[in-house]
Amino acid sequence: MKKFLGLFILVSLLVVLVGPYVPYWVLMIGVALASFLIGSGNFSSFLSCGLSFGLTWLVLSLYISIITDSELPQRMSKLMGLENESLILIGTGVLGFIVGSFSGLTGAIFRSLFQRKNSKSALS
């Protein structure tokens, strides 16, 4: 659980602090690296990185949406054929989850390549 939380916080910091300076695919490498270093289990890394990445994107979007009071999210929703504005927020979060989770899983499995078979359970 500790590693789950640690990974969660690390990924979240990565997205907030490094995110503005690099494209999202660099963050994906960063997440994989974090997951590799922390060494949580496969499923745990998948979930932790996914939730962290997705929630951070969701909160960032929501924050921008609230402080700017812009019509843009609504306009973009319509442009993408979505019914209402909240769907684009959720969409951003889901996309973040997918991107984060698979990056995290990649890092975790990569680490497991260097470990003896069955030394760890899937969930640690």
Next chain:
Amino acid sequence: MKYFGFSLVFLITLGLGIALSIQFGSIPPIGKLMDPNHGFWQNSYSEDMDFEEELDLKNLRNKVKVIYDENLIPHIFADNEKDLYRVQGYITAKHRLWQMEFQTMAAAGRISEIIGPMAIELDRMTRRKGLAFAAETSLQYIQKEHPDTYELVEAYADGVNQYIESLNAAELPIEYKILDYKPETWSAYKSLLLLKYMADMLVGDRDLEYTNLRNQIGQEMLDKLYPDFPEENDPVIEAERIWDFVPLEVSKPDSTGYPDADIFVNTMPQPVEGIGSNNWAVSGTKTKSGNPILANDPHLSLNLPSLWYVMQLSTSTHSVKGATLPGALGIISGFNQDIAWGVTNATRDTRDWYAIQFKDESRTEYLYDDVWVKSTFRIEEIKVKGQSTYLDTVVYTHHGPVVYDKTFRPDRKDVNFSLKWTAHLESNEQKTFLLLNKGKNHDDYINALNHYTSPAQNFVFASKDGDIAMKVQGRFPLKWEGQGKFLMDGKNPDFEWKGFIPNEHNPSTLNPVREFVSSANQHSVDPSYPYYMFDHSFEHYRNRRLNDRLQEMNQMTAQDMMALQFDNFHLHAAEALPVMLSLMDSTEINQLDEMGIKYLSQLKKWNFYAFPNQEEPTLFHVWWEKLHDGVWSKWKTEGKPIVLPNKYQTTKLLLNEPESEIFDNPATSEKETAKSLIKNSFSEMVEKIGEIEKTDKDYTWANYKKTSILHLVPNFKSFSHINVYTGGGAGILNATSERNGASWRMIVEMGEGGEAFGIYPGGQSGNPGSKYYDNLLKKWANGEYVDVSIQSESGISNPLFTTIFNN
């Protein structure tokens, strides 16, 4: 197994990373677009939430201060012109970069690069018209002959480029993110392209259509239905004007053998009806304050981001304010402390077509004056997004580019039509505006106009000194009577333009007796003007309404001028409807159903105004369309372009010759008359309005005409405003039709304490995420204005923010 598992997950992750950052067909790169740190979310900030108080700008000589007022109108205070235009470039790019680049891409025939193969046909047309060729010609000319202008255009370009360099991924305008491309370097050439884009938007010709018409209906009928001057000519330059110059001589060749074969080409799109403008100035004797008042409202395609961008440009020697065109230097329609000016399109046939006879298939030589002359080739490389480059070879003769040929739009292999157009000439329109911006009096205005070639404009003028003036300015070819109305013979020198009308002979007036000057795209002059003047698209209604009102009004104020710009009187309806009603048979009226009776009684009681909540304008509009179609559609042949008589001549015909043979359609067994066509079109109107009532429950004018302000990429519907509630229409002073209308309204009162007002349908920001993207739209639709008077550095109340540019 675990290697397999890793490989699989790794590939999925890699695939995600790549797939989300590239574009599939029209689907944008989703990952890049949704990333809250760089994607569209970052475009949600309005300009006042995210600004710099100080910036470094290279190549400045002195500090420049930019103060934004509450509507995000920037007021630039610079020491000298070079600094001023460098910062104008930077500021314009900051708010309108995507738009200015997109418009010049359109002018250069490069839209396929952005949106893919569906734009190839459009790009080929643009390039074949020679817009890029024209901008290159002008660039070389300005570099050589006007280094002073060139230096300033370069400074502007440098400002734009310093902004582009400063952009990071998050700040990129949203259209780039959605369409997935990046801004390229700006250049002086692009500024010139923008002015050619305006020429293309405003200049048309109907030579090929007229050629077909003459073959079809004969010269006599053509002269009758398409006269050079209308019965009620109320020209731009007052009819009483005495022409005090000796005209250049030009005589019609003895035998003019116009080519007379029917032409089957899909001709290019023309400026739509409704593109036009109003401007006027009234002398101090007619105003309450005793100062001249000037008004201008150019009617163009209603788009977002708005075509216009309002600015104040100040140096230590002058301050000028008004509407700029993003990409061009200075103010285009505006005023300074001493003078004010405005523009309307002065249509004239400045585009002519020549049929070319080539020696053989290679088209390397063409016949001219009995000798074979070498042609030149220009290879147009059209880059296409997602596809290989499209190569188009355009042959140039001394007349100009061969637009229509065997590879482009004809149905016959031997078609080779060369285009001659004043927009291809060497010119420096930019200088006209640079000089007007710092002009002080009537002499300065005339001097500035002398540099102006195309698209020809009616330049209205008023000064602090009390002068009012109007000049029709452009470079007009010197033609013999009737020259260039039809496709001409490219091998016969008799068909060459005979030179150009000197600027001093262009129609103009200064302080006329009637104490006002005005223009609304009508005929420039009275038939007494000693040069041949022809165009197909002169307007016949706004001018007469405007002049009638200006004649009878006195003690005028800026508020009166606002009301006049927003005047919804429908003169065409006022002239045509009584005729149409009088042609309705009383027995027919008795046979009308309930709906028919309702609509008829509405029309009979109509006051001829076109306010948004009225239903009568819809009834009239639909009836007129059905009637016009009923009278003339018999002339149409698939694939053979013609133009139908305009509403003015059609109304005259209904009034004066309702029994005329012209109304009969020989293809039907019965004999049509004006009366029978009126009857049929009325029934068709009743049917159509009945349908609208059923489906929409509403046939009020605003709901029927559906004025729409569309984003420049028409697919971006949610960036547009559809069905804006506002009145007016084509041919009405408030010329707001479905897609065209007053793209900028300006009123300036000269003199001490004079005020200026302006409005346009949009906002200062080009960013659809900003609250300044469309904040002026509602005011515009309601006929309201914002104060755009010239401000001193300390005089701006409620500034939004200030940016200081350091060298």
